[in-house]
Amino acid sequence: MKRDNGADRKRRRLGSRLRLARCKKRLPQKFWLVAFCARSSKGRRCRSQSKNAVWSRPACIRHHGYPKQQFRHVKSPRVSSIDISEDGKSLNIFWEDEHKSQFHAIWLRHNCHCPSCRLDHNGMKSSIAEDIDLDIRLIGAEIEDNEILLLRWQHSNGHTHDGPIPLAWLRIRCRSPAAEAERTQARAMVFHEDKVIPEIEYEDVINSDLGLYEWMCHLGDRGICLVKNCPLVDGTVAKVAERIAPLQHTIYGETFEVKSMPQPINAAYSPVSLASHMDQIMYECAPGLQLLHCLQFDSYIVGGENTFTDIFELAHQLREERPDYFDTLTRVPVTMSTIHYNRDYPVHMTCKRPMLALNGNGELITIYWHPMLAEIDAVEENIEPFFEAYKHFYLMVQNSQSVYKLRMVDGDMITFNNRRVLHGRAPYCNQRGLRLFQGTYLELSEFQSRLQVFHNLYGDGRLASRVGMADWQ
Amino acid sequence: MLVPILCTFRAKLGALGKTCCKMRTIIFYCRRLTPLSTPRLYSPDFHSSSTDEKELKVDIIAEVSGSHLEGIKKRGFYLDDIYQHVKGDGVKDLKIVEDGKHLQITWEDGHVSRFYSMWLRHNCHCGVCLPHTSTVLVNFSKIDENIKVTSAKMDGDNVIVIGWTGETGEEKYHEGPLLTKFLRYHCYSDAADKQRREQRAMRFYDDKTIPELEYKDVISSDEALYKWLLALSERGICLIKNVPSEKEHVLKAAERIAPVQHTIYGNTFEVETSPDPIPENAAHTRIGLDLHMDQIHYESPPGLQLLHCVKFDECIQGGENFFVDMHEVAQKFKEEEPELFYTLTRIPSTANTVDYKRARPAHVRIQRPLITINHKDEIVSVLWQPMLIAPLQVPEKDVEAFYKAYGKFYSLVHTYKSMYVHRLRPGDMISFNNRRISHGRRAYTDNGHRLLQGCYINASEFQSKVQMFHNKYGGGKWPVRNGAIDWQ
Numbered sequence: 001m002k003r004d005n006g007a008d009r010k011r012r013r014l015g016s017r018l019r020l021a022r023c024k025k026r027l028p029q030k031f032w033l034v035a036f037c038a039r040s041s042k043g044r045r046c047r048s049q050s051k052n053a054v055w056s057r058p059a060c061i062r063h064h065g066y067p068k069q070q071f072r073h074v075k076s077p078r079v080s081s082i083d084i085s086e087d088g089k090s091l092n093i094f095w096e097d098e099h100k101s102q103f104h105a106i107w108l109r110h111n112c113h114c115p116s117c118r119l120d121h122n123g124m125k126s127s128i129a130e131d132i133d134l135d136i137r138l139i140g141a142e143i144e145d146n147e148i149l150l151l152r153w154q155h156s157n158g159h160t161h162d163g164p165i166p167l168a169w170l171r172i173r174c175r176s177p178a179a180e181a182e183r184t185q186a187r188a189m190v191f192h193e194d195k196v197i198p199e200i201e202y203e204d205v206i207n208s209d210l211g212l213y214e215w216m217c218h219l220g221d222r223g224i225c226l227v228k229n230c231p232l233v234d235g236t237v238a239k240v241a242e243r244i245a246p247l248q249h250t251i252y253g254e255t256f257e258v259k260s261m262p263q264p265i266n267a268a269y270s271p272v273s274l275a276s277h278m279d280q281i282m283y284e285c286a287p288g289l290q291l292l293h294c295l296q297f298d299s300y301i302v303g304g305e306n307t308f309t310d311i312f313e314l315a316h317q318l319r320e321e322r323p324d325y326f327d328t329l330t331r332v333p334v335t336m337s338t339i340h341y342n343r344d345y346p347v348h349m350t351c352k353r354p355m356l357a358l359n360g361n362g363e364l365i366t367i368y369w370h371p372m373l374a375e376i377d378a379v380e381e382n383i384e385p386f387f388e389a390y391k392h393f394y395l396m397v398q399n400s401q402s403v404y405k406l407r408m409v410d411g412d413m414i415t416f417n418n419r420r421v422l423h424g425r426a427p428y429c430n431q432r433g434l435r436l437f438q439g440t441y442l443e444l445s446e447f448q449s450r451l452q453v454f455h456n457l458y459g460d461g462r463l464a465s466r467v468g469m470a471d472w473q
Numbered sequence: 474m475l476v477p478i479l480c481t482f483r484a485k486l487g488a489l490g491k492t493c494c495k496m497r498t499i500i501f502y503c504r505r506l507t508p509l510s511t512p513r514l515y516s517p518d519f520h521s522s523s524t525d526e527k528e529l530k531v532d533i534i535a536e537v538s539g540s541h542l543e544g545i546k547k548r549g550f551y552l553d554d555i556y557q558h559v560k561g562d563g564v565k566d567l568k569i570v571e572d573g574k575h576l577q578i579t580w581e582d583g584h585v586s587r588f589y590s591m592w593l594r595h596n597c598h599c600g601v602c603l604p605h606t607s608t609v610l611v612n613f614s615k616i617d618e619n620i621k622v623t624s625a626k627m628d629g630d631n632v633i634v635i636g637w638t639g640e641t642g643e644e645k646y647h648e649g650p651l652l653t654k655f656l657r658y659h660c661y662s663d664a665a666d667k668q669r670r671e672q673r674a675m676r677f678y679d680d681k682t683i684p685e686l687e688y689k690d691v692i693s694s695d696e697a698l699y700k701w702l703l704a705l706s707e708r709g710i711c712l713i714k715n716v717p718s719e720k721e722h723v724l725k726a727a728e729r730i731a732p733v734q735h736t737i738y739g740n741t742f743e744v745e746t747s748p749d750p751i752p753e754n755a756a757h758t759r760i761g762l763d764l765h766m767d768q769i770h771y772e773s774p775p776g777l778q779l780l781h782c783v784k785f786d787e788c789i790q791g792g793e794n795f796f797v798d799m800h801e802v803a804q805k806f807k808e809e810e811p812e813l814f815y816t817l818t819r820i821p822s823t824a825n826t827v828d829y830k831r832a833r834p835a836h837v838r839i840q841r842p843l844i845t846i847n848h849k850d851e852i853v854s855v856l857w858q859p860m861l862i863a864p865l866q867v868p869e870k871d872v873e874a875f876y877k878a879y880g881k882f883y884s885l886v887h888t889y890k891s892m893y894v895h896r897l898r899p900g901d902m903i904s905f906n907n908r909r910i911s912h913g914r915r916a917y918t919d920n921g922h923r924l925l926q927g928c929y930i931n932a933s934e935f936q937s938k939v940q941m942f943h944n945k946y947g948g949g950k951w952p953v954r955n956g957a958i959d960w961q
Contacts, residue, residue, distance in 0.1 A: 104872045111864050132880035134873070173864050180868075246735045249931075272604075275612070283933045284957045285773030333848055333960040341554045341941070348555075348944065349937040352847075352961040359840075360821055360867070371613070376595055377661050380587065387591045387618060394613040445771045445837055446737075452836040453829065469772045470958065472821040472840040473866070 078146055079167060088137030088154075093170065101174040105138045109153050112163030133157075143167070184363075186463040187473060189420070191313040192222060195404045202230040202413070205240060212243050213454045215415070219289060220451050220465055223417035224308055224404055230293055230413045237293035237438050240413060245446035248287055250280055251338070251347050258292065258437040276309045276397055276424035277370040279441070282336045282349045286368065288444030288467070290418040294408035298433030306414065308404040309422045311367050312468065314396050315356060319364070325389035330356045332382045335375040336368060352377075355390075359472035366470045369397070369422060397422065408437075419444060419468030444469045541632045541650035545598050554941070556654040558949025564627060564653055573621025576635070578656065586660040590622045594637050596659075599649030617642035624648075670849065672951040673961060675909070676707065677801040681893045684708060688716040688902065691729060698729055699942045701904070705777060706939045706953050709906040710796055710893055716781055716902045723781040723926050726902060731934035734775055736768055737826065737835050744780070744925040755860060761916035764797050764886055765858040766907050767929070770824045770837040774856065776932030776955065778907040782897035786921030794903065796893040796910045799855040800956065802886055803844055807852065816878035817844045820871045823863035824856070838863065843879075847960035854958045857911050859883065886911070897925070908932055908956030932957040 078096040085092070091108060093101045110132065112118065133155045140152035148164045155161070198218040204211030205227055218225035230236050238255055241247055247254050279287050297304065319326040337350040355374075357366045371394060378386045404421075406414060416423065418441065428435060444467050452464045466473070545551050563581035570577050576593060578586045595611055597603070602611050617639030624636035628650060636648045684704040690697035691713055704711035716722050724741060727733050733740050738754070747757035755762060768774050785792065807814040825838040845854040865875060893910075897903060905912065907929065917923060932955055939952040954961070 102869065104869070106876045107865055107872055110876070132876055132883060134877055134880065173866065175866065175869060249732050249735070251934075283773070283931075284959060285771070285931075285933075331848075335961065339552060339555070341552065341944075342549055346941055347937055348940040349933055350940075350961065351933065351957070351959045353959065360819065371611075375659070376592060377659060379661055379663065379666060380589075383589045383592060383661070387589070387595075391591075391613050391616075391618045398614050443772070445773075445839065449737075449835050449837040452838070453834045456829075456836070457834075469839065470841065471772065471838075472842075473823070473838065 079143055082141050082143065082149070084138045084141055088139060091138055091141060091151075093149075093167075095171070099174070099176070099178065101170065101176055101179070103170065103175075105136050105153065106132065106134065108138070108151060108165065109133070109136055109161070109163075111165060112151070112161070113165050113169075114161075114163035117163060183463060184361075187466050188363075189312050189466050190221060191310060191316070193402070195402055197224055197226045197308075197404050197406060197414075198222060199226045199228055202227050202236075202240070205243060209454075210458065213458050216244065216447070216451045216454060217459075219415060219417055219447070220467065223310060223420040223467075225415050226406070227413040227415060228411065230411050232295055232410055234295070234438065237291050237413060237440050240293075240415075241289070241291050241440050241442055244289070244450050245442050248441040248443045248446075250283065250287060250441060251345060251349070252280075255438055255440045258439060259435060273427035274423075274425040275371055276307065276311075276422035277372060278311075278368065278418050278422055279370070280338070281368040281370045282338045282351050282373060284351055285443065285445075287418045287441035288447050288469075289415060289442040290423070290439060291413060291415045291442075292408075292437045292439040293413040294410055294437055296410055296434050296436045297408050298435070299409075301428055301433040301435055303426045303428030304435050305405060305407040305426045307424045307426075308406070308414075308416060309397060309400055309424070310402075310420060311369055311397065311422050312364065312420050313402070314393075314400060315364055315367055318393055318396060322389075322392060325392050326356065328382075328385050328389040329393065330354050330358055332378045332386045334386070335377050336370060336373045337375055338373060350375075357470055365466060365472060366419065366468050417444075417467060541598075541628050541634065542652075544600060545603075545632070545650065545652060548600065548604065550598055550603055551652065551654075554944045555658065555949065556652075558944065559654045559658050562653045562657040563630065564633070567625050567627070567633065569622050569625055573623055573638075576622050576625055578633075580657065584657075584660075584662075584664065586656065586662050586665070588656065588660075590620050590637060591616075591618065593622065593635055593651060594620055594647065596651060596655070597635075597647065597649035598651050598655070602649060615643040617644070669951050669961075670851070673954050674851070675800050675953055677798060677804070678708065679891065681891055683710055683712045683893050683895055683903075685712045685714055688713050688722070688726065691726060695942075695946070699946050702730070702939050702942055703947075705904060705906055705935070706955065709798060709909040711904050712895065713902040713904060715900050718783060718899060720781075720783060720926055723779050723902060723928050726781075726904075727777075727779050727928050727930055730777065730938050731930050734929040734931040734934075736771065736775060736929060737831075737833070737837065738768075741926055741928045744927060745923060746919075756914075759917050759919060761791075762914045763859060764795070764911040764913040765860055766799070766856060766911050767858070768826075768861075769856045769858045770826050770839055770861055772839060773932060773957075775907045775929030776935045776957070777904060777930040778912075778927060779902055779904045779930075780897070780925045780927040781902040782899055782925050784899055784922050784924040785897055786923070789921040789923055790918045791915045792917030792923055793894060793896040793915050794912055795915075796895075796905060796912050797886065797889050797891075798909060799857050799886070799911050800852060800909050801891070802882075802889055803852050803855045806882055806885055810878075810881060813878035813881050814844070816874050817882060818842050818846050820867055820875045820878075822875070822879070823866055824858060824861045825863040826861060840866065843882075845958055851954075853954060853960060854908065854956055856908075857886070906935075906955055 080094045080096050082091060082093050084090075089105050091103050091105065093103070095101070135156035137154050138151060139154045139160070140150075142150045144150055144164070147167055149167055149170065150162065150164050153161050153163075200211065200215050200218070205215050215225055215227070227240060230240070235255075238247060279290060315326070318329075331354060333352045333354050335350050335352040338347050339350070340347050353368065355368050356364060359365045376383075376386065376390070406412075408414060448464050448467050448469065455462050455464060542551070561580050561582035561584060564578055565581050566577075566579040568577045568579075569575075570587070574590055575587045576590070578588070580586070594616060597611065619641075620637050620639045622635055623638040624634075626634055628634045631653055632650045633653060633656070634648065634650050636646065638646050686697060686701055686704070691701050701711055701713070713726060716726070720741075724733060736742075744756050746759050749757075752758060766774065767778060803814070819842065821840045821842045823838060823840040825836075827836050827838070828834065829836075841856070843856050844852060847853050865872060867875060895901075895903065936952055936955050936957065936959075939955075943950050943952055
C-alpha cells in the first residue's frame with residue numbers, strides 16, 4: 001500500500017515496516033461492510049498481513065482519534081522488557097523509569113487498536129461479543145519502534161487475532177497501585193485555607209486562550225473566580241460563558257435576571273436572605289458552572305453581599321468528625337423538587353437520590369445541597385437518623401466561617417462551580433436603588449471536557465480534578 | 474394580587490435609622506391595601522448578623538389574610554393541579570403519639586399515616602416558613618432536633634394546625650398549618666410508598682408494534698400531545714407520521730415537550746453519509762450500527778431522541794432501524810443471572826468521546842456503573858453504548874469479573890428477539906426514550922440518499938412535562954420511571 005503523506009492529519013511517522021494507509025480508499029467498500037458486520041473472527045484480519053512474519057502484522061495503525069497532544073506529556077513510554085505470564089492471562093511491561101504495569105489479556109483484546117476492532121471515528125469500538133472470551137490467552141508480544149506493542153491472542157476456539165496498541169496509550173492507562181495512587185491524587189479536589197477569590201480581567205478571558213485557560217484553572221482548582229471589568233451590557237454573561245461551552249438551558253431560560261420583583265417565582269427574586277445552596281438540584285444534571293454578572297448594584301443599597309462556601313471541604317470535615325452522619329447522608333435518598341404550575345413554563349420536576357454520593361472506592365464525588373428544595377421523604381425507619389445528620393450538616397454549613405465573601409460592584413462577574421461552591425446572600429433593602437444581576441449556567445461535562453483539552457493543549461497534560469459530577473473517576 | 478409584607482428595620486442610618494428604630498413594625502403593601510388578620514408574632518432571623526457598623530436586620534413575615542386555608546391559597550401553596558386528584562384526605566382521627574415524636578393520622582379510607590415531628594416542622598405551611606412559591610425557608614439552626622408536637626387540631630376540613638415545642642434551640646414554640654391534601658399526598662408510610670412504586674414501575678409489552686400519531690395533531694392539540702407523552706413514557710417509543718419535509722419540523726415537534734437539549738453535535742444534528750473518509754461519528758457512514766444509546770459520556774445523557782426522516786430513497790437496500798428495550802433486557806438479566814447483574818451495578822465502566830480534530834475539541838469522559846439500582850433494589854438506569862466504552866479502569870481483581878458480566882449482558886442484548894423494527898419513510902419521525910430504548914441500524918447501500926435530522930430533549934424536562942400532563946389530564950398518577958438516575 002502506498003504511504004500516505006499525512007499532511008492533513010499531522011500523523012506521526014512510523015517505522016518503515018508499518019505503513020499508514022487510507023484503507024477505506026484502497027479497499028473495496030464491501031470489505032468494510034464485511035469487516036464491520038461480519039460475525040466471524042476469520043474475517044477480521046487486515047488484508048495486508050504478511051505470512052512470512054512470526055505473526056502477521058497489521059498494515060495500518062492509526063491513533064484513532066487519540067492525538068499526539070494526549071501523549072506528549074506521557075513520561076517514559078520507552079520499555080525495558082515485556083513478558084507474558086505462564087497462563088497467558090496477563091502481560092507485564094517493565095518501563096525504563098522502573099515503573100511496572102500489568103495488563104489482563106481480556107482487557108488488552110477489548111482495547112485492540114486494529115481497524116476491525118476500533119472504528120476510525122474518535123476511537124469508537126466495533127468489538128462484538130465474541131471478542132469477550134474469558135479464556136482468551138496471549139501468545140505473542142513484540143515492540144515495534146518503541147511506540148507500538150504488537151500482540152497476538154488465541155481465543156478458546158483456536159482462532160487467533162493480531163493487533164497493535166500504542167505504548168503511550170497503555171502507559172496512561174496503567175492500573176498498577178503506583179499509577180492508581182497518582183491518578184487518585186491528580187483527581188482529588190484541593191482545598192485552600194485562604195478564602196481569597198482569584199481574579200481575572202474580562203479582556204484576557206475573551207481575547208486569549210491562555211486567559212481562558214487561567215480562568216478555567218481557577219474554576220477547576222478552587223471552584224470560584226471573579227472576572228473583573230466586564231462591560232455593563234446585556235448579554236455579556238452569555239458571551240463569557242460561551243468561551244467555554246454553549247449555555248446550559250434550565251427552567252429559568254438560557255440566561256436569567258436576579259432582581260427583586262413582586263410575586264417572585266423564586267426566593268432569589270426577592271430581597272430576603274438566601275441560605276447557602278446550590279441551584280436547581282432537581283435536575284438529573286444540576287447546573288454546573290454558574291456565572292453572575294453584576295449589571296447594577298447601587299452603592300447605597302444596604303446588604304445584598306454574597307457568601308460562597310466550599311461544601312466539599314465541609315463534607316470531608318463531616319466525614320472525619322462524624323462518620324456516622326456522613327454515612328447516613330450517603331445512604332438515605334431524599335427528593336429535591338420544584339413544583340410550580342403558576343408560571344409561564346409550568347414545572348413539576350422531582351429527583352430523588354442521596355445528598356452525598358460516593359464512588360466505588362468510597363471517595364466523595366458529588367453533593368446535592370439546597371435546603372429550600374429538599375422534601376425529605378425518607379421512609380420511616382430512616383427519617384429520624386436522617387434529620388439528625390441533616391441538621392448537623394446544615395449547622396456546619398450555616399456556621400462555617402471559612403467562606404468567600406464578596407460585595408459585587410458594577411462590572412464584576414462572579415463565576416463559580418455550582419456543584420461545589422454554595423452561594424448565599426444577605427438580605428437587602430430594595431426600597432431605593434437597584435440590584436440587578438444577569439446569570440447563566442454551563443454543564444459540568446462540557447466544562448470538564450474543555451478543561452481536559454486545555455490541560456493537554458496548553459498545560460502539562462494532567463488529569464482534570466473532580467468537579468463534583470456524578471462520575472466515579 | 475400581591476402579598477403584603479411585614480418588615481422590621483433596625484438600620485443604623487442616621488435620621489432614617491432613628492425614625493425606623495422608633496417604629497418597631499412597618500407594614501408595606503406592594504400594590505393595594507388588604508385588611509390584616511392577627512399578625513404573626515415570631516420572626517426568625519434568616520441570617521446571623523454581621524459585625525459591620527451598618528447593621529441591618531430585615532425580617533420578613535408574610536401575612537395571612539382570613540383563615541389558614543385562604544392564606545395558603547393566596548401564597549400559591551394550594552397546588553390545585555395536584556391536589557384535585559388526592560382522595561381520601563378526610564381525617565378520621567388525629568393522635569399525638571410517642572410523647573410528641575410522631576403525629577398519627579387515621580384517614581377516612583382507613584389508611585394510617587405517621588409523621589415525624591421534625592418532618593412536620595420542616596413542612597410547616599405558615600407564612601413565615603413558606604412565604605414564596607417553591608422554596609422552603611425553615612431555618613434549622615434555630616430548631617431543636619428533638620422538637621415535639623404538642624398540639625394538633627383541625628381548622629376546618631382541610632387544614633391541621635400543629636404546635637411544636639422545643640427545649641434547646643432558639644425557637645421554643647412554633648405554630649403553623651399543614652394541608653391535609655399535602656399530608657396525604659406526601660405520606661411516606663410503607664403502604665403509600667409501595668403504591669407509588671407500583672405506579673412508577675416500567676411495564677414491558679410482548680407486542681412490539683410502534684404506536685403511531687399524526688404530526689399535525691401533535692403540533693396543534695394538547696390531547697394528542699398527551700397521547701404522545703404517554704407512548705413515550707409507558708413504552709418508550711412512538712412514530713409520528715406525515716411530517717412535512719422541511720428541516721425545522723423536528724425542532725418544532727420537540728419544543729412541544731421542552732426546549733431541545735444541546736450536545737457536542739449541536740442543537741440539531743443530521744445523520745447522512747459524509748463525504749469525509751473519517752467523519753466525526755460512525756453514524757455518518759453506511760455501516761451497520763449495533764444497539765446503543767446516544768452520548769452516554771454526558772452526566773445527563775440525552776433523554777428523548779427525535780429523528781425526522783427527511784430523505785430515504787426507496788432504491789436503497791438496508792438502513793432499517795431496530796430498537797430494544799434495555800430495561801426489559803436488564804430485568805431479564807437480573808432474574809436469570811443475578812450475580813452477574815449485581816456485578817454490573819457495582820463495577821463501573823467508563824464512557825468517553827475524545828476527539829481533538831473537531832472544530833471544538835471534545836474530551837468528555839465519565840465513569841459509573843452501567844446499571845444503577847436504587848435503595849429498593851429496583852433498576853432505575855441502564856446505560857448502553859458499546860462503541861463509546863473507554864478502557865476499563867478498575868482494580869485488577871475486578872477486571873475478569875466485569876468482563877464476565879459484561880460479555881454475558883452483551884450477548885443477551887444482541888440475541889434479544891423482542892425488538893421494534895421500522896424502516897423510516899420520508900415524513901416519518903421516530904421518537905424514543907434514549908435512556909430506555911437502545912437503537913441500531915442495518916448497513917445500507919450506496920445507491921441513493923438517506924438523510925435524517927434529529928434532536929434531543931433533557932430527561933428531567935421530559936419527566937416534568939409528563940407529570941404535569943398526568944395532573945392536568947391523567948387523573949394525577951405518578952409517571953413511569955424514564956431511565957434517569959433518580960431513585961424514585
